[in-house]
Amino acid sequence: MALIETQLLTKRYANGVTALADLTVDVEPGIVGLVGANGAGKSTLIKILLGLLAPSSGQARVLGLDPMADGFKVRALVGYMPEHDCLPTDVSASEFVTHMGRISGLPATTARERASEALRHVGLYEERYRQIGGYSTGMKQRVKLAQALAHDPRLLLLDEPTNGLDPAGRDAMLTLIQRIGTEFGISVLVCSHLLGEVERICTSLVAIDGGRLLRSATLSAMTEASGVLAVEVDDDGVVDASAALAGYLTERGRDVRRDGRQLLVNLTDESVYDEIRDGAAELDLALHRLEQRRHGVVELFRSPAPDEEAHHGAA
Amino acid sequence: MSDIALTGASRWYGNVVAVNDVTMTIGPGVTGLLGPNGAGKTTLLHMMAGFLAPSRGTVHVSGQPSWRNPDVYRELGLVTEKENVHGFLTAWEFVLASAKLHRLPDPAAAARRALGHVELGDAQHRRIETYSKGMRQRTRVAAALVHDPAVLLLDEPFNGMDPRQRLHMMDLLHRMAGAGRTILFSSHILEEVEQLSGTVQVVVAGRLAASGDYRKIRQLMTNRPHVFVIRSSDDRKLASALMAEVSVAGVELDKTALTVRASDYGIFTRALPALARKEGIRLVQVLPSDESLESVFSYLVAS
Amino acid sequence: MARHDPTPAERAAANSSVIHDIGYQRYEGIRLGRAQAVRALYLASMRSAFGLGRSAKAKMLPFGILGLLCLIGAIFALVRQLTGQGGGQTYYLGIPSTVGLLIIILLAVIAPELVSRDLGNKTLSLYFSRPISRSDYVWAKLGAAVTVVFGVLLAPLFIMFLGAALQSGIGWDGLWDEWRDFSIGVLNAGVYAIVLATLSVLLASLTGRRAFAAGGLVTVFLVSTPVASAGMEIGKGAVGDLAGLASPFTLLAGVQRWVFGEGIPVGSYGPVYGLAAVLLVAGSVLLFIQRYRKVTA
Numbered sequence: 001m002a003l004i005e006t007q008l009l010t011k012r013y014a015n016g017v018t019a020l021a022d023l024t025v026d027v028e029p030g031i032v033g034l035v036g037a038n039g040a041g042k043s044t045l046i047k048i049l050l051g052l053l054a055p056s057s058g059q060a061r062v063l064g065l066d067p068m069a070d071g072f073k074v075r076a077l078v079g080y081m082p083e084h085d086c087l088p089t090d091v092s093a094s095e096f097v098t099h100m101g102r103i104s105g106l107p108a109t110t111a112r113e114r115a116s117e118a119l120r121h122v123g124l125y126e127e128r129y130r131q132i133g134g135y136s137t138g139m140k141q142r143v144k145l146a147q148a149l150a151h152d153p154r155l156l157l158l159d160e161p162t163n164g165l166d167p168a169g170r171d172a173m174l175t176l177i178q179r180i181g182t183e184f185g186i187s188v189l190v191c192s193h194l195l196g197e198v199e200r201i202c203t204s205l206v207a208i209d210g211g212r213l214l215r216s217a218t219l220s221a222m223t224e225a226s227g228v229l230a231v232e233v234d235d236d237g238v239v240d241a242s243a244a245l246a247g248y249l250t251e252r253g254r255d256v257r258r259d260g261r262q263l264l265v266n267l268t269d270e271s272v273y274d275e276i277r278d279g280a281a282e283l284d285l286a287l288h289r290l291e292q293r294r295h296g297v298v299e300l301f302r303s304p305a306p307d308e309e310a311h312h313g314a315a
Numbered sequence: 316m317s318d319i320a321l322t323g324a325s326r327w328y329g330n331v332v333a334v335n336d337v338t339m340t341i342g343p344g345v346t347g348l349l350g351p352n353g354a355g356k357t358t359l360l361h362m363m364a365g366f367l368a369p370s371r372g373t374v375h376v377s378g379q380p381s382w383r384n385p386d387v388y389r390e391l392g393l394v395t396e397k398e399n400v401h402g403f404l405t406a407w408e409f410v411l412a413s414a415k416l417h418r419l420p421d422p423a424a425a426a427r428r429a430l431g432h433v434e435l436g437d438a439q440h441r442r443i444e445t446y447s448k449g450m451r452q453r454t455r456v457a458a459a460l461v462h463d464p465a466v467l468l469l470d471e472p473f474n475g476m477d478p479r480q481r482l483h484m485m486d487l488l489h490r491m492a493g494a495g496r497t498i499l500f501s502s503h504i505l506e507e508v509e510q511l512s513g514t515v516q517v518v519v520a521g522r523l524a525a526s527g528d529y530r531k532i533r534q535l536m537t538n539r540p541h542v543f544v545i546r547s548s549d550d551r552k553l554a555s556a557l558m559a560e561v562s563v564a565g566v567e568l569d570k571t572a573l574t575v576r577a578s579d580y581g582i583f584t585r586a587l588p589a590l591a592r593k594e595g596i597r598l599v600q601v602l603p604s605d606e607s608l609e610s611v612f613s614y615l616v617a618s
Numbered sequence: 619m620a621r622h623d624p625t626p627a628e629r630a631a632a633n634s635s636v637i638h639d640i641g642y643q644r645y646e647g648i649r650l651g652r653a654q655a656v657r658a659l660y661l662a663s664m665r666s667a668f669g670l671g672r673s674a675k676a677k678m679l680p681f682g683i684l685g686l687l688c689l690i691g692a693i694f695a696l697v698r699q700l701t702g703q704g705g706g707q708t709y710y711l712g713i714p715s716t717v718g719l720l721i722i723i724l725l726a727v728i729a730p731e732l733v734s735r736d737l738g739n740k741t742l743s744l745y746f747s748r749p750i751s752r753s754d755y756v757w758a759k760l761g762a763a764v765t766v767v768f769g770v771l772l773a774p775l776f777i778m779f780l781g782a783a784l785q786s787g788i789g790w791d792g793l794w795d796e797w798r799d800f801s802i803g804v805l806n807a808g809v810y811a812i813v814l815a816t817l818s819v820l821l822a823s824l825t826g827r828r829a830f831a832a833g834g835l836v837t838v839f840l841v842s843t844p845v846a847s848a849g850m851e852i853g854k855g856a857v858g859d860l861a862g863l864a865s866p867f868t869l870l871a872g873v874q875r876w877v878f879g880e881g882i883p884v885g886s887y888g889p890v891y892g893l894a895a896v897l898l899v900a901g902s903v904l905l906f907i908q909r910y911r912k913v914t915a
Contacts (some may be wrong), residue, residue: 036477050747064872072749076649080747086740095671102658103748105649114645121642131673137352147744166351167505167612184642193477196506209479234584273597274459281592286584290601 001064003029003155003187004049019044021211022058027063027189031181032150033198033205033219034191036301041211042191046157063154076105079148083159083191086144089133093124093143096132097150104151108257111150112285116216118146121184138169145176149186156180156188170247175200176293186273195249207300215300222300225292231263231276232289267292316388317465317497318342319363323372326358333358335521336372341499343493345507348501349608350518351616356501357396359468359518363499364393376466388417392459397472398451402444406435406454411444413458422461429457449480456487467491469500473507485511507524509608517615524615533606536614540564540576541583546600547573553596560586572600656754659745663762667728678750683724684770691774695781702707707795710775710803711880714810717774718867721767722839725814728766730820730831732759738826742910752910760903763819775803790915802878809877813895815864820902823909843867850882859860859885863894870895 004027011020019041034042047053049062051071062065067074088096095119101111122142123166127135132143141161148156161177162170167240177202181188198205198219205222207214215222233241246256246263252275255266265272273290280287319341326334334355350356361367362374365388367382374381377390400409410429415420430439433453443451452472459467467487473481488511492498499516502508508515515532517524525532533541547553550573554566555576562582567574577583591598604610624632669676685844690712698704714721735740743754779800783793821838822831842865849861851869862868862882873895876888884891 018437036479052746071520072652072751075747076749078747082740082743084740084743086743087418088735088739088741090672090676091666099658099662100744100748102662103655103745103750105651105655106645107648107650107748108658110645110647117643151649164352166503167609168351168616169643180642185644193475193481194504194506195478234581236581270597273599275586277591277598285588286581287588287598287601288584289603290598292600298478298482301482 001030002061003027003063004189005061005110007059009048009060010056011048011053012056018211020048020055020208022212023208023213024058025206025216027206027216028202028204029187031178031188031190031201033202034189034208035193035195035198035205035297036207036209036214041208042159044161044210046080046191049157050078050080076151077154079151079153079156079157081144081148082157082159083163085140087132087140090131092130093119093128093132093135093139093146095294097143098149106151114150114152115146118150119143121149122146123172136167137164138172141165141169141173142176143145145173149180153186156186157191158188159191160193161190162192162194170197177201181253199297207297209301212235219297221296223294225294227267228293229265229267229272229276230259230289230293231265231287232261233263233280234286236275236286236290239285241283244283245276245285248283250274253291262289264293316378317495318375319374319497319499321359321363321372321465322375323367324359324362324369325371326355326362326367327370332521334518335368337518337521337523338372339516339523339526341497341516343492343495343497344497344514345488345500345512347512347515348499348518349505349508349515349612350501350503350514352503352519355521356503356518357470360393360499360501364391364468377562379458387462389462390465391466392464393464393465394452394459394469394472396474398455400443400451400454403442405442406430406439406446406450407455409454410439410457410461414461417462419462419557425461425463426457428463429461432460432491433457434483447480449476449483452476452480452544453487454485454486460491464496466497467499469498471502472500473502473504481507483516505608505612515608517612519616525611529608529611530606533611534580536611537580539605539614540578541580541603542605543575543577543583544602544604545573545575545587545598546571547591548597548599549594552594553591556590556596557587557595560590562586573605619763630784652750652754655748655750656758659750659755660760660761661766663732663759664766667731667762667766679727680724680766683720684773685775686720687770688777690717691777692781694774695778699781699785702793705876707799707802708880709778709782710799711806711874711878713774713778713803714771714807715867715871715881716773721770721775721810721814722836723764724770725767725818726832726835727743727762729815729818729835730828732763733819733822734826734828734831737823738828740826753907756903756907756910760816760819760906763815764811767815768808771807771811772804775807806874806878809895813870813899814866816899816902816906820909823906839866856885856887859883859887860890863891866898869898 006023006025009020009023012018044053048055048060049067051067051074054068062074063077066073094115097115098111102108102114106114122145124139124142124146125137132140135143145161158177162173166174174197177188177190180186181201190198190202202219204218206216231245233245235241242258242261242263246258247264249256254272254275257264265276276290321339323336324334324337325332337359341424348359349390358367361378362369363381365384368382376387377482379387381387381391382404382603407426407430411422411426414425419425430436435450435453438450440445444455446454464478472484479570488498488500513528513530515529516526550568554568554573557563557566560577560583563575564578565576588598634644665671668680694709698709736745746752763907779796782796788796818835821835825831825834848867849864850858853861862872862884868882869891871881872884872888872891875884876891
């Protein structure tokens with residue numbers, strides 16, 4: 001069963017902004033990245049999936065249910081982590097997550113236990129008994145995640161989970177999300193504007209641009225190898241190492257071009273690897289990098305957006 | 316001359332030392348000002364922009380002090396982190412007002428040029444409140460550029476932008492840098508900095524931890540072995556051959572690849588192809604795995 | 619260090635060493651429905667109104683007011699015992715208006731706590747993404763506010779009833795009369811609780827800043843009262859009779875007069891007061907619900 005399905009999903013607001021336009025997408029379980037949708041599009045989609053907003057036209061299904069007709073059932077199975085600040089400041093994390101667990105339908109003792117476990121899984125230990133007002137951004141993000149997790153949802157909706165975190169905090173959060181998606185067996189929809197994050201942890205991707213679907217595919221399909229080898233050799237100030245290697249390869253009939261500090265060589269056959277190795281060895285060059293270039297998600301956004309002019313408020 | 320030069324600059328508020336004895340020079344091109352939250356990036360930018368006086372030391376832009384010196388604003392443009400444009404104005408009106416405030420001889424022409432730079436041609440006569448985040452940012456950049464300053468300061472310019480908007484903004488900044496401007500932008504999102512500029516100034520807890528190209532900075536960290544992930548036609552044979560090399564501190568083998576810790580970067584990178592050729596092993600992948608800005612940054616913050 | 623030979627228990631433990639699995643556990647147990655969730659919210663709201671689960675400072679004012687009201691009740695009971703006078707329904711009906719100021723202070727603290735806090739912190743996103751509806755939230759909060767005010771008014775009434783009922787020589791008839799008067803007082807307190815609490819949560823929902831909500835509440839109550847009093851003093855005939863509608867407390871006193879026969883002079887306009895009270899409550903509830911329709915997740 002698909003995790004999330006939409007068909008020609010459209011939402012037009014009274015002030016003329018079209019947040020979503022004919023969005024048709026089929027998302028399989030796993031860790032899904034939602035990129036490119038900023039502002040109106042993203043929060044609109046989340047509200048529709050939670051059954052809090054009616055679309056102008058089209059349909060959506062979450063875990064096989066219609067959010068408009070079965071909103072309560074959907075919301076019982078989904079955990080939501082908003083982007084914005086949403087935590088009270090004068091209660092402890094432990095109290096708050098327990099309270100939220102009860103509102104999600106857990107009996108009192110279970111709520112307490114699962115809240116405690118959720119806080120442990122997100123990495124909050126003795127801090128959990130202090131008031132949330134004194135927490136750092138990283139800790140607050142974890143509390144938001146814990147309250148989404150406590151009632152054992154089948155799907156987590158995480159909106160910019162690494163917002164406001166410094167690099168170490170971001171790393172920790174991404175690792176946690178990956179654990180949730182793989183070890184815990186919970187599907188996750190991650191909204192992010194940082195493509196590097198998405199490429200790191202997601203198994204599939206939905207890219208939205210101007211309210212329309214740009215691409216929806218698995219990550220491996222999107223970042224497949226391109227048949228081009230990238231080679232970096234160090235210039236040590238004496239020799240233009242890249243030029244020397246380029247010359248060596250060209251002499252042997254290879255197709256070589258330069259891209260900044262990299263040499264790009266077409267991978268016409270396997271012997272290219274050996275020629276590069278031999279060229280570096282013979283010319284006594286420092287081989288710093290050798291890899292097959294992969295397509296990146298960012299390439300999706302380099303081409304012009306579909307129907308860019310037609311949209312009010314497009315980039 | 317369009318440099319930004321700080322000499323022994325410090326800034327404190329009571330017991331809080333926001334910036335501690337920073338000496339740096341930033342020349343033409345794009346430089347990233349990097350640091351964890353609260354490291355002092357915004358304070359530094361505000362000192363450069365003349366909003367704050369250094370408690371000690373000097374801050375000069377294009378040869379003049381930036382504090383209490385209205386003339387410096389002819390050389391300087393600043394785009395702050397907080398959005399503060401009036402929604403009811405159009406981009407044209409906003410940029411034109413900025414041009415007039417700068418008392419330019421031909422404000423309309425300057426405004427047109429600035430809006431052309433940021434490619435807000437079609438939308439400039441709509442009200443700003445209808446704009447997307449990216450367009451608003453570009454409007455503010457245009458207003459900061461209208462007087463054609465040699466130096467442009469941007470505080471977290473990519474905050475909340477979606478990928479397409481970010482690409483546009485990066486292209487814009489690259490173009491301006493290529494034309495000889497000095498551009499300094501601050502960010503705590505390494506992915507953005509890496510894509511935009513290899514040149515960084517890293518601040519940690521108010522101190523300048525490192526300057527320059529981050530790859531070169533990595534190589535300067537000689538006490539940390541460089542980590543490479545290598546795939547070859549015979550990883551185990553390569554691993555044992557590498558262990559015999561003096562420049563290799565350790566190897567680790569798993570199903571997918573061979574991880575090498577090289578204590579001497581220069582010697583190792585030369586030894587590797589030669590050794591592989593001698594042993595008849597095909598190298599399929601050589602990836603430096605800790606020279607990314609993320610790794611360099613975490614090493615700097617940790618030390 | 620000398621070590622002892624392993625005891626049988628220690629040997630058994632060594633043979634059965636294990637790493638326990640404390641990874642993530644899925645939950646297959648019961649999930650309670652909407653009704654339970656609303657009840658949980660209702661109870662949690664009342665708890666937080668009294669500052670339970672928060673700092674000691676937060677408990678001071680609500681418990682302090684409760685304590686004061688109990689004290690007032692005890693004093694009334696004592697005075698009645700000692701003087702042998704007072705009693706009848708007036709004894710109980712007078713309580714809400716007597717302690718009016720304390721109730722206003724209490725509401726100025728709990729209404730923002732119940733309502734403005736979630737608005738200001740934007741915690742509503744988290745509530746509405748759960749299996750309760752917007753109106754469920756509204757009714758739970760409203761119910762909690764009314765229950766707290768009613769409870770706080772009930773305490774002194776009950777103490778006064780006990781004081782009277784435990785008098786020796788009261789007899790069954792006397793007890794029955796006392797019970798009847800007490801019930802009237804309780805009913806009256808209920809009306810006060812409903813009107814005041816509903817109006818207060820509506821006012822508190824207009825802002826997410828607790829200080830503003832508290833200030834707004836106090837202003838509405840305190841400013842309107844002198845206006846109504848002035849109207850009652852100066853106005854003649856219909857104007858004087860209807861002036862009480864201008865302020866919540868005088869409105870309630872007017873309703874009290876119409877229903878129980880004691881309160882402020884309302885001439886023949888008793889039913890108007892009754893209707894006004896009903897409309898005030900209905901209108902406040904509707905506006906309160908409306909307030910949350912607009913809130914986005």
